[in-house]
Amino acid sequence: DIQMTQSPSSLSASVGDRVTITCRASQSINSYLNWYQQKPGKAPNLLIYAASNLHSGVPSRFSGSGSGTDFTLTISSLQPEDFATYYCQQSFTTSLTFGGGTKVAIK
């Protein structure tokens, strides 16, 4: 299995802050990397697919970058509705794996 490691596991930030979340794969996965947002008690929602492609309807303050083993999700200006947990997921192999999650909390 390809292991996905997210950092940090949690962070505190203020509205308007620029936030960066990192996801590292245990081996190269090219651009086969997807990002999700999950709010408490709700199902995850797709944000980014194939490392840098914004899913339909997702605000442009979200962006993804990276290739190989290291990837980042950036929120350019944190909004109140962005406080949530974020997960990465690799789709390089048919044995899919998620990262451990990054919880973004209010400072």
Added chain:
Amino acid sequence: QITLKESGPTLMKPTQTLTLTCTFSGFSLTTNRVGVGWIRQPPGKALEWLALIYWDGDKRYSPSLKSRLTITKDTSKNQVVLTMTNMDPVDTATYYCAHARSWYGYYFDDWGQGTLVTVSS
């Protein structure tokens, strides 16, 4: 509009077999490069992928759970069924089904609301 909904038991005893049904609308599971997957999430923990069935009938399972899982589809009913044998309290989780699309591998772009399954004696 794609919708998915999970159904099945909410409470199980250890050693029992779990059967979950995902009923979907808004797409066909015969469409090229489409699939339906199952993902679970224990309370307070991360997401864990379980299984995926593809448009062409191919199937993939989590290696750690492969011996316990079976995924099937009924295209005429727009349903996907997941069975998990020998349930244990550690399998207590919210189980989600999700529509999968292929572009640089498969990702999940629409999810069901999830169903909480509790395993307890």
